[in-house]
Amino acid sequence: MSHALEPALPAPQVLISEVGPRDGLQSVAATMPLAAKCAWIDALAASGLSEIEVGSFVPTRLLPQMADTAEVVRHALRHPGLTVMALVPNRRGAEAALEAGVHKLTIPVSASAAHSMANVRKTREEMVQEVRAIVALRDQRAPDVRVEAGVSTAFGCTLQGGVPEDEVVALAVALAEAGADDVGLSDTTGMANPAQVRRLFQRCFAAIGSKTGAAHMHNTRGLGLANCLAAYDVGVRTFDSSQGGLGGCPYAPGASGNVVTEDLVFMFEAMGVRTGVDLARLFAAREALRAGLPGEPIYGMTPEAGLPKGFAQETAHG
């Protein structure tokens, strides 16, 4: 009686962008060996995840965990249909990423003036110029590659506290004008709340329309899934998350862990929103992560509790 209209409508869909091999692995002290990274990415791809951020092109002395990213990219490119993504902080990183053959670049740009200087020793305006230069490079060398700019500290900053929303929106507009194909908003510090998430994404949609990109939420204060739900409600359809919540311990002081992919996929699938991810295979991929990072805590409440009795997943996958 209440669902008369539902069968006629196609199921809504979201894109889950797995960032564990980049955001997760660069946050832990240990370095996962190349073979283990490749095995983990294979297991993630086998679950139906169709976009994986496999590493970052940054100086090895800063992040030795990411030294083999070009080889990881080349391995990941073997998976047909998988969008292979990498983070680049600047033009030099973008050159290396394009050289390796990535399908998509993501460039972090801080909304917080204080964080921008502390993190990359560049102002926000200088970072917009960097994005413009990377877009020009892409146009010249690999026009099919997609360029995403991720506005970090968009919901607050551990250095300066609040970040004015007008500045976040102005930065999103500047990045879109600089040629970014997608502009996402990142709760780098786990300070976002659902009302703020709805407000800021709505303002982004109003300002840059369909260039509004991913919600990248952390679970520092337990609000990660609620914030993803809030973003979904106002039209966001791409979500970054990390298997096992890798990337800082999500349940510890000062934690900065990403939203747990397993819990996020379960939430959407249970809501009838299709992710294309097979939960059983996704849970199985945790073993590849464990094998590659022995002793590292791996989170996820849905894998620990198990799927609810009677829960049947209709996957687009397999």
Add this chain to the structure above:
Amino acid sequence: MSHALEPALPAPQVLISEVGPRDGLQSVAATMPLAAKCAWIDALAASGLSEIEVGSFVPTRLLPQMADTAEVVRHALRHPGLTVMALVPNRRGAEAALEAGVHKLTIPVSASAAHSMANVRKTREEMVQEVRAIVALRDQRAPDVRVEAGVSTAFGCTLQGGVPEDEVVALAVALAEAGADDVGLSDTTGMANPAQVRRLFQRCFAAIGSKTGAAHMHNTRGLGLANCLAAYDVGVRTFDSSQGGLGGCPYAPGASGNVVTEDLVFMFEAMGVRTGVDLARLFAAREALRAGLPGEPIYGMTPEAGLPKGFAQETAHG
């Protein structure tokens, strides 16, 4: 520019109903001593929580942790302005609760036919009759006392799997007709998802209007706060939660922990929804809980991470 209207509107409010001293304490193996229960309730009340479920009136042989509930009620009644609540499974429990002087009774009624028989050896129809009898008793002996019926397993059941939504709504209607002042919906088993929460509460509002009561969510699969947000979005304004997520380990296999009060209050306060609770005092109350239950795991991501830099709480309290 974007918030021109906000200062003119009064801040929305919610009622946080703390269930730790009942739902939490009855779920752990240890028994908290009477003096420690009283000290914990004092600390919870001091934080501004205005409703506390302080215990249950059930046979001592079943739940020895609850044997001193009448004394706990008498202590809690000293706090002016605090609504002192207790769970009763039947008429006999209601008599004892009214005798002790509670302000509010809550009666759990399973939506799952299988769970109802397993839990109280009564059908759902027999439980509706029990509620009717308790309402008559209340009318006769203490007409100012409020009677809440809590529909347990409303979102799924570990025995039978799915629970038909039509049966949940029909039960809510029967309970309202039996004279319950409020009818809440409980995700006893942590199986709810936000789409289902919105749908079922909307159907309840349509069927029984303002008798629609609390959302009682568990965090078994990490969706507790997202489900509370979903309930808030469709008009729910009372939320059950437990300090420290007490009530089964929320991060372990088979977990059944309640939504963590600290994280729930933080979410609402950060959204600009007033709870009347002072977060610093609420965090301080964790010490009273720890002292009364040494060695028991106490959860809560916001207390562990701390409040965000620049976060200023405008409390109605103090």
